[in-house]
Amino acid sequence: MTGRQERYYVDYDADFGLSGLTEMFALSPAPGDIGAALGLVTAKLDAYDLECPVFGVDHLDPDERSILGFDVSHDEWGYADDLREDVRGLVDSPLADEAILTVWRAAAGGVWDPAAHGMSARDWLRRVDGICAARPPRRAPGRRPAPSALWGHRPPPADEVRDDVVAEIRFCRERSAGALPSPDTLGALEEVAARVPELGFRLLLRVLQVHSVRIEKEWYDRLQALAERFSHSAALVRSGLDIVWPPIDPARRDTTWDFGLSGLTGKAHQDWRASREEIRSAADGDDIGQTPGSAAAVLLEDTLRLLGSALPDAALAALWAGASGMREAVEGRDWLRLVADVCRERLREVAPAYTLVVVPARTELADVVLREVREVAPAVADKFASPHWRPVPAADVMDALEHVVTRIDPDLGFRLFLRVLIELSVPLSQEQYDRYGAIGERIGYGEYHVSDVDYLIETR
Structure with missing residues (x-):
């Protein structure tokens, strides 16, 4: 050449x-x-x-x-x-x-x-x-x-x-x-x-x-x-x-990246249509160290936690908009039911003997995660998720996050929080990022999970 x-x-x-x-x-x-x-x-x-x-x-x-x-x-x-x-x-x-x-x-x-x-x-x-x-x-x-x-x-x-x-x-x-x-x-x-x-x-x-x-x-x-x-x-x-392979266990963290429902929001893009095929792509996304079907099982567990919660449909839609930046709105629980159906379809194919039992969420980190959510909330009070198409007030997104962290699952809430930081382009201090890394380590996240937000750190 x-x-x-x-x-x-x-x-x-x-x-x-x-x-x-x-x-x-x-x-x-x-x-x-x-x-x-x-x-x-x-x-x-x-x-x-x-x-x-x-x-x-x-x-x-x-x-x-x-x-x-x-x-x-x-x-x-x-x-x-x-x-x-x-x-x-x-x-x-x-x-x-x-x-x-x-x-x-x-x-x-x-x-x-x-x-x-x-x-x-x-x-x-x-x-x-x-x-x-x-x-x-x-x-x-x-x-x-x-x-x-x-x-x-x-x-x-x-x-x-x-x-x-x-x-x-x-x-x-x-x-x-x-x-x-x-x-x-x-x-x-x-x-x-x-x-x-x-x-x-x-x-x-x-x-x-x-x-x-x-x-x-x-x-x-x-x-x-x-x-x-x-x-x-x-x-x-x-x-x-x-x-x-060991039995599927949604509590295992064998993936180096984001996973579950937060991982699904991270796959959304402006041409994404929240279709069965696009959900299936996420449900099929087992990492190299995961038992086949693990990605679907974790996504199904996250989905069932939200489906069984008291979170209103409007809050679910705000949460999706804030974590995905999607222009296309989702219809609350109808959308979650579609996600659950696709996950069960994948599990029937690769692990037909597997039956998901949604165990009680780990709550020991609820207060720690809640403090991080509340610290960021004032900084995004005047922002909107999906600002150019069906804008959703960031305040509604943060309220929904608080509900997830305190009443549903702090782990899921923290993962969705990290996605919201990305979509709202929230500037972070090194101290904040270090705290997020410590939380991720305690939960057992993979090497590159929290580092997805490292580009938000402000340099002085």
Whole structure:
């Protein structure tokens, strides 16, 4: 790209490189010969034409990309480059050929064994490399998964991350229950991880998927933490693993962001129509560490608390306007009943045995939260929620918040309060923000929940 020095990074939401190729083989009918096997390699590369977003250019249309030098071409985002890097990491290593072959067989589900067709592991990988080499070079420079560099994250120390990947392989070897890969497979995988830990980690995930190894929540969380250090997508870990999820518990706070009814208000925008589909999107929004159905269960609990309260419909509408900034009014309890219906629909699909019991709200923080609401109320007395369309006096919003905090649920009230701060653009002092963070910590909010309002802090 002439005159442009900015770097761009490919962001794969699914598996990629050699581990992604083994997935292709594991999910395909067994190739009858080498030609058919190499055809699967070509098909894998073709499948990624224009499918992987690139940070900095994925918003451009094809004509704009072409003007900037990003021609819409075969394998534009360079899956072949990533596959070649993985291949070279094994071919050029001192690993025994048998160790490489063992890992390939296991990760590919035994669908394709190069040795049965007269090839060593390195012979096979060199044939794969030849197909990749014939592809045009990556149009977007920069090795995947470089998004970490965009956010200023440093790569993990090589020795430290190598030890952690090897430790997860050894943990698998020490297990005594359920389906497990063979000791030979795990031993060979450990050798690979010791040489190329990032590839070893992805191949470990593939082996766990192929062998349907049951993954307890604690183990799953460790795998996700490792993936984050490599800047991998959470979907790379979650997809295909047999995770043993704990029962749904609305009291758990396993999400890093806002959730429940306050999270739903945060998804509203000027074109939002409060439809069943839009509510369903929120009900489906389980975080990476949550049992499937958790988002719907928490949203349902918040909704039922309001439905069963004495809060008037007008106050419910004011609360929604103040927390969402929505131009479109909602019809009090009719709207909440729709939310509840959608949540139950989601739960019937993913957790049919689950029955929500709305437990008494935690009230120990009611006075603390109420003080924060009342401190802000005078500062917004002359403001309006949704000021350009069906304006609602901020005083009505704050009164509704007080009712929620004192008579319904301080946790829900505090979450809605944070949303109101955003919608009313309330300036905050550092001291206020620090207090909000302490409240969020006591309730158990995730890392980025309260920080949604940090931009409101006034600098002096």
